[in-house]
Amino acid sequence: MVGAAGTVPEVQLSAVTKRFRSGSLALEDVSLSVERGEFVTLLGPSGCGKSTLLKLISGLSPATTGEVRVNGMTPAAARETMSFIFQDATLLPWRTVERNVGLGLELDYAARAVREERVAKMLELVGLSHVAKRYPRELSGGMKMRVSIARALASRPRILLLDEPFAALDEMTRDRLNEELLRLKEEQKWTVIFVTHSVSEAVFLSSRIVVLAPHPGRVAHELSVDLPWPRTEETRETEAFESLVTKASRVLRSVSHGGSAA
Amino acid sequence: MKKRWIALNSAIVFAVLVAAWDRAVAWSHVPPYILPGPLAVATALYVRFPSLVNSLWITTIEAAGGLVAAILAGMVISMVFAQWRALRQLVYPYTILLQTVPIVAVAPLIINWVGAGIAAVMVVTFIICLAPVIANATQGLISVDENLIQLFMMNNATPAQVLLKLRLPYALPHLFTGVRIAAGISVIGGLTGELFAGSTRVGEGGLGYAILYASNQMEISYLFALVLAATVLGFAFFFVVMFVEWLLLHNWHESSRATASE
Numbered sequence: 001m002v003g004a005a006g007t008v009p010e011v012q013l014s015a016v017t018k019r020f021r022s023g024s025l026a027l028e029d030v031s032l033s034v035e036r037g038e039f040v041t042l043l044g045p046s047g048c049g050k051s052t053l054l055k056l057i058s059g060l061s062p063a064t065t066g067e068v069r070v071n072g073m074t075p076a077a078a079r080e081t082m083s084f085i086f087q088d089a090t091l092l093p094w095r096t097v098e099r100n101v102g103l104g105l106e107l108d109y110a111a112r113a114v115r116e117e118r119v120a121k122m123l124e125l126v127g128l129s130h131v132a133k134r135y136p137r138e139l140s141g142g143m144k145m146r147v148s149i150a151r152a153l154a155s156r157p158r159i160l161l162l163d164e165p166f167a168a169l170d171e172m173t174r175d176r177l178n179e180e181l182l183r184l185k186e187e188q189k190w191t192v193i194f195v196t197h198s199v200s201e202a203v204f205l206s207s208r209i210v211v212l213a214p215h216p217g218r219v220a221h222e223l224s225v226d227l228p229w230p231r232t233e234e235t236r237e238t239e240a241f242e243s244l245v246t247k248a249s250r251v252l253r254s255v256s257h258g259g260s261a262a
Numbered sequence: 263m264k265k266r267w268i269a270l271n272s273a274i275v276f277a278v279l280v281a282a283w284d285r286a287v288a289w290s291h292v293p294p295y296i297l298p299g300p301l302a303v304a305t306a307l308y309v310r311f312p313s314l315v316n317s318l319w320i321t322t323i324e325a326a327g328g329l330v331a332a333i334l335a336g337m338v339i340s341m342v343f344a345q346w347r348a349l350r351q352l353v354y355p356y357t358i359l360l361q362t363v364p365i366v367a368v369a370p371l372i373i374n375w376v377g378a379g380i381a382a383v384m385v386v387t388f389i390i391c392l393a394p395v396i397a398n399a400t401q402g403l404i405s406v407d408e409n410l411i412q413l414f415m416m417n418n419a420t421p422a423q424v425l426l427k428l429r430l431p432y433a434l435p436h437l438f439t440g441v442r443i444a445a446g447i448s449v450i451g452g453l454t455g456e457l458f459a460g461s462t463r464v465g466e467g468g469l470g471y472a473i474l475y476a477s478n479q480m481e482i483s484y485l486f487a488l489v490l491a492a493t494v495l496g497f498a499f500f501f502v503v504m505f506v507e508w509l510l511l512h513n514w515h516e517s518s519r520a521t522a523s524e
Contacts, residue, residue, distance in 0.1 A: 060412050084416045090409045094431045094514045107417040107427070135514045155417070 008072045009033045010159060010191045011057055016066035018052055018217075025216040026052045030066070032210060032219060039185065039192045041206040043199065043248065045256040049217025050195045054161050057193060058084050070159065078159075083152035085162040089144035091136040097147050098123065098132040104155040122150040125184065142173035149181070153188065160185075162194045166201070175236075178204055182231055199252060203244045204231060211248070213255035220255040223248055298483040303490070306483035314472070314484075318491050321468035324380055325452035325499065328387025332448075333441055335388075336395030343396075344403035344429055345421070354400070360393040365451075369458035379461040383468070386455035391444035395437070402436025403429045435515050438507040445503045449496040469495070 011034040018027040026049040034040050042050040055061040056068050059075025059082075070078035083104075091100045098119050099106075105115040123129045126146040136144055145165060152160060166174040178201060185192055196202050202209050206225045213220035227240055235241055280300050286292075287299040294302055307314065339357075343350040365386055372382045406429055414424050456470030467475065469492050476485040 058416060060415060079416065079418060082416070084413070086409045086413065088409065090407070090413050092410070092428070092431070094434075103413075103427075104417045107414065107419045107423055137514060137516075 007036075008069075010036045010038070010071060011193065012067075012069045013053075013056070013063075014067045014069075016056060016063045016068060018049065018056060018061070019064045027056075028216040028218050030217070030219055034191060034193060036191055037189060039182075039194065039205055039207045041194045041196060041202040041209045042212060043196060043202045043209050043252060044212030044217070044220075045197065045214055045252070047217070048212035048214040048255075050212050051163050052217065053212070054084075054163050054193060054195050058082055058161050060084070080155070081158040083155055083157035083160055085148055085152050085160065085165045087164045087167055089136070089141075089148040091144055091147055091151075093136050096133050096135055097128065097139070100136065100147055101150045101154055103151060108155070118154055119150075122154045125153065125187075126150045126180070141169050142177065145169065145177060146180075149177075149184070153184070158191060160190045160192045162192065164195050164197070167196070167198075174201070175233075179232065181205065186230065199248045200236070200245050203227075203241060203248055204236060209248060211251050211255055221251050223251065295480055295482050298486060302483040303486040306481070307487040307490075310484050310487065314487060314491055317467060317469045317472040317488070318495060320380065320466065321449070321452045321456065321470065321492075322495060324383040324455065324468060325387055325448040325495070327380075327384040328451060329391050329444055329448040329499070331384070331388045332391035332395055332444055336392055336440070336444075337399055337437070339396050340399035340403055340433075341425060341430075343400045345425065350400070350404075357393055357396050360389060360396075363389065365390060365454070366458060369455075373459050378459050379466065382459035383452055383455035386459055387448050387451035390451045391448050394443040394447075395440040398440030398443075399433055399437045402433025405436075406432045435511060438503070438511070442500070442503050442507070445499045446496065449492065449499055453492060 011032070013030055013032045016027060016030045017025070019025050030053065032040075032053075042053055044050050052061065056063050057070065057075060059068075059070075059079055068075055071081065075082075092103065095103070101122055102115045102119045105118060110118075120129070120132075123132055126149055128143060128146055128150065131139060131143065136147070139147065148165070166177055169177070181192075182205065184190075192205075194202075194205060203225055209223040209225060210219055211221040211223065212218065223244075225244060227235060227238070227244070284300050287294075287297055298306075343354060368389070369382075369386065372385050376382050376385060410428060410432075411424065414428055419427070452468065453470040453473070456468045457474060460468055460471045469488055473485060473488050473492075476482075476488060
């Protein structure tokens with residue numbers, strides 16, 4: 001999926017460097033362009049700065065040098081078009097599920113009626129209407145993550161940023177949530193930037209995989225995933241899927257050991 | 263069913279203890295000015311009841327007034343500390359002085375400022391209750407999960423929203439740890455405060471003053487009744503705090519309820 005010539009990319013990083021206050025170099029000379037509707041996965045070993053990269057795009061953390069643009073704007077200015085999903089569900093334990101989902105709208109002073117209607121719709125979308133009045137402690141890990149997703153959807157983002165959202169879940173739950181995420185993306189027409197260290201997850205979800213190398217974090221390799229859409233359970237059993245996983249694993253292994261990608 | 267059984271058991275234990283006390287006094291021929299029997303104490307309680315209730319009421323006002331003032335002031339100070347880190351680092355160490363200030367030495371100052379009486383005792387209680395509230399509430403306010411703060415930032419939350427919708431509810435369990443400690447010492451503060459700064463006019467003395475009076479008059483049975491009343495008062499304070507804590511936290515916090523199963 002490539003944007004028409006002359007349009008502004010959804011997300012663009014030009015020669016971005018990030019140095020932490022401690023002095024360590026997290027990212028060096030990263031340039032990356034993401035078009036509208038793409039599902040781009042940042043894949044890499046720990047220490048490659050993939051989460052840092054996501055924080056730069058979200059505007060939660062400023063770039064040291066270089067430029068980050070979201071639809072031509074600074075990340076801070078474009079913040080309302082983005083939603084961030086964290087590694088853990090980051091739910092507020094003192095709020096019920098529905099009040100957690102409505103948090104963003106509440107902080108935005110949305111009218112109560114609008115909020116209630118939107119929240120109900122989002123909970124239905126992730127199949128959690130029946131636990132609307134429950135507290136997070138009463139939910140399983142997978143359900144909490146779905147609440148977190150519903151919360152991110154409630155503000156109707158154009159861009160979804162996910163930082164290893166399913167890392168703490170068991171494999172079955174993770175697979176199911178991956179399928180659900182793709183279904184939602186199809187419906188909501190997001191641009192998605194997804195961080196993971198799981199190769200199969202990256203292959204299953206992405207239209208494009210960007211492999212990062214560590215110390216300092218930099219773009220080492222790009223891999224286009226040309227598996228057909230929509231992707232389902234069966235996709236994981238195809239030969240094309242297997243061979244892409246093997247290929248991506250090989251690339252990942254080579255960058256982890258400091259060599260350049262094959 | 264189980265609850266009733268425990269209540270019954272406690273009643274039996276209580277009856278056995280009182281009976282043992284009664285028999286021990288009767289058989290050992292200890293004179294009543296050393297150790298009065300339970301009947302003598304009950305009689306003193308009955309005869310002096312109006313006066314005892316009056317003393318109890320005054321001490322309750324003093325302890326509760328000082329405690330509530332300390333909770334409110336402690337919360338405000340903690341919020342200021344949470345918002346301005348530099349100020350916290352500068353001033354926080356001085357709050358420890360609140361705990362080390364010898365209240366006996368300060369009592370004359372307090373009397374000098376507000377005059378001996380209920381107000382002075384409240385100030386004494388306030389001073390000794392303040393430190394645990396500040397210490398625990400501040401700890402809670404500043405230990406909020408970094409991801410939750412970033413979640414609020416992604417929603418363009420104002421500092422007031424972060425404080426009221428995130429830091430404050432997050433700090434509630436910590437605050438109650440401090441309040442429980444403060445409630446325990448508030449009754450002691452009231453009693454000892456009365457010894458140094460209480461009113462000595464007829465009908466205006468609290469439990470501390472009454473204890474002093476009973477001891478001077480060698481009314482040992484009444485002294486026992488007063489000690490009993492002071493103990494019950496301390497327990498009542500503790501119980502009220504526990505109840506409010508349960509009201510506010512039982513829905514979502516681990517300390518207040520066993521985990522519900524999904």
